[in-house]
Amino acid sequence: MGSMDQKISMAKRCSREGVKAGAKAAVVATIATAIPTLATARMLPWARANLNPTAQALIVSTAAGMAYFIVADKTILATARRNSFHPNNVKA
Numbered sequence: 001m002g003s004m005d006q007k008i009s010m011a012k013r014c015s016r017e018g019v020k021a022g023a024k025a026a027v028v029a030t031i032a033t034a035i036p037t038l039a040t041a042r043m044l045p046w047a048r049a050n051l052n053p054t055a056q057a058l059i060v061s062t063a064a065g066m067a068y069f070i071v072a073d074k075t076i077l078a079t080a081r082r083n084s085f086h087p088n089n090v091k092a
Contacts, residue, residue, distance in 0.1 A: 022072030
């Protein structure tokens with residue numbers, strides 16, 4: 001039963017690392033998207049006329065959400081791959 005507890009613990013650690021990396025990527029994506037979106041909405045006449053605050057928020061939140069899920073997924077897979085080659089990994 002120890003190997004099952006070990007696998008559960010490792011899976012939780014992989015998920016935790018993925019969440020942390022995804023959150024960091026989402027923050028960076030939010031900042032990187034918000035600045036040009038807000039600047040464009042203020043400066044360009046077309047954007048001022050067509051991008052209301054809801055549209056601007058949707059652009060920023062979509063970029064943040066995509067960054068979160070992409071980075072979290074890649075981090076979880078990389079951590080799981082790294083742990084699968086670990087010499088102390090017990091296979092049942």
